[in-house]
Amino acid sequence: MPPSQVKAFARSPGTRAKIDRIDAELIARFTIFRPDAGRTLSAEHLRLLRASTIRRVQVVVMRKRLLAQFPAHRKSGTAKLFEDLDGELKKRLDVAIAELESRISELLGRDKHLADAARILRSEPGIGPVASSTLIAELPELGALTGEVAAALTGLAPMAQDSGTLRGKRAIAGGRRAL
Template sequence: KPSILRIMDAIAEQLNDVDGQLKEHVLAHHADLAALLTSVKGVGPTTASTLLAQLPELGKLNRKQITSLAGLAPINRDSGTLRGQRHIFGGRADVRRVLYVAALVGTRFNPVLKAFYAKLIAAGKAKKVALVACMHKLLIILNAIARTKSPWRNDLAEAV
């Protein structure tokens, strides 16, 4: 048991080291964009650093391209006369994971996402479907923020 505890301590120390290096890199090279992204309620340092690392195209593509790249665009499953349901898949799973958590927090604390989520639930959408729609909307907002280099504003985000 003491040997395992020492190994766990060493791994925890290495994780803290890597986290520190990641924060230093973001501050040294992407501080402006990270500050803009974290101005959105629900987007924290982990989400911002993951987006910067895994989605360098953020701000350079249009809304359809960026959501397809992240795997958040609804893809139809049609064949001949069969009309299937639309599902999201493919893309960058790491980006989808952090956007899920950001959208989950955003539906509680971000007034725009909270109203959008409530509207979808009131319309009878399933909670997961509504949350995926919030992820989609959040990514579009973050893409617009990265493109225009302007911080979050509730009045502009409601138009998206």
């Protein structure tokens, strides 16, 4: 949401005080008055993209847990007992992941702005389709933030430790959990 629009909205009823509670109330009223201000992506489209990326992570975790059981089955001598079931389950999870990745790609391709954002993100070494779609879904304001704010929102900014044994040290912490 552009700060200039919020400031103009704040001046409209004649509010001049500058305290956090009043600022928060003004921003809340502004978002009710102009819910799509500053958004480049519709709430529905963002909701679908976010749900798809979250579901992909969930299915990948399921597959990872299944694969972690294979050595335990071999070690205990039960690998033959579960071989067919585990193989079929792994195939189903692989298909589900591929279908979700296809849906995510389709959602990103529906919007020129999103497709451009994905292309720019993927041009960076180490950023592939999964990382770029997750960044777009969980940090839709990316591109309108300073580097410091983006680092803080992703949990990559060094934060001062003001208590405990780490007093005076800095460590990365916080941020949006999915990122």
